[in-house]
Amino acid sequence: DQQVKQNSPSLSVQEGRISILNCDYTNSMFDYFLWYKKYPAEGPTFLISISSIKDKNEDGRFTVFLNKSAKHLSLHIVPSQPGDSAVYFCAASDPGTYKYIFGTGTRLKVLA
Amino acid sequence: GAGVSQSPSNKVTEKGKDVELRCDPISGHTALYWYRQSLGQGLEFLIYFQGNSAPDKSGLPSDRFSAERTGGSVSTLTIQRTQQEDSAVYLCASSLEAAVTEAFFGQGTRLTVV
Numbered sequence: 001d002q003q004v005k006q007n008s009p010s011l012s013v014q015e016g017r018i019s020i021l022n023c024d025y026t027n028s029m030f031d032y033f034l035w036y037k038k039y040p041a042e043g044p045t046f047l048i049s050i051s052s053i054k055d056k057n058e059d060g061r062f063t064v065f066l067n068k069s070a071k072h073l074s075l076h077i078v079p080s081q082p083g084d085s086a087v088y089f090c091a092a093s094d095p096g097t098y099k100y101i102f103g104t105g106t107r108l109k110v111l112a
Numbered sequence: 113g114a115g116v117s118q119s120p121s122n123k124v125t126e127k128g129k130d131v132e133l134r135c136d137p138i139s140g141h142t143a144l145y146w147y148r149q150s151l152g153q154g155l156e157f158l159i160y161f162q163g164n165s166a167p168d169k170s171g172l173p174s175d176r177f178s179a180e181r182t183g184g185s186v187s188t189l190t191i192q193r194t195q196q197e198d199s200a201v202y203l204c205a206s207s208l209e210a211a212v213t214e215a216f217f218g219q220g221t222r223l224t225v226v
Contacts, residue, residue, distance in 0.1 A: 093211035
């Protein structure tokens with residue numbers, strides 16, 4: 001039973017354009033959400049997070065939006081760069097179990 | 113150290129042997145997590161430590177898997193009588209506080225059981 005879902009396994013975007021990665025979750029008790037980037041043969045790298053009391057958090061080219069009523073979050077990367085090509089995981093923290101629950105990832109390819 | 117350190121980076125072992133994977137978390141981080149990523153899959157939760165205690169062992173796939181953490185710092189994940197399906201990248205992460213701050217990952221240990 002997948003509590004955090006990333007329904008798009010892959011996404012291709014032209015350099016300079018916006019990349020939008022989506023994530024849905026099922027548990028309304030989740031209260032903290034994170035995005036990670038993963039290159040091959042490396043561990044995931046933390047990108048940006050958002051608390052459930054906010055609906056937007058921005059850090060440079062990365063913005064995360066949270067829609068609690070829809071149980072949906074998205075990561076926007078503007079402008080996209082070839083170095084952004086990686087697998088992106090969204091994660092949610094479960095305050096009941098203290099786990100970080102991850103989605104299955106979206107592979108982003110930014111085309112030069 | 114500055115980040116989470118895992119050793120070894122790569123481990124090839126014969127089926128049936130025991131292996132030990134080590135994780136050195138970021139100093140001062142109270143929470144420590146083990147995940148694994150099998151080929152083409154997402155991150156599967158294995159176990160979580162708060163200090164030296166493991167309140168949640170529900171993710172361990174079988175009783176061949178065990179983990180401990182000592183001194184609120186180093187953790188070892190032990191897999192006994194390894195099987196080919198244990199082949200995966202084992203990732204360790206630590207966070208300042210469980211589930212309310214970001215978790216930082218090590219580079220992982222790639223385990224191959226032949």
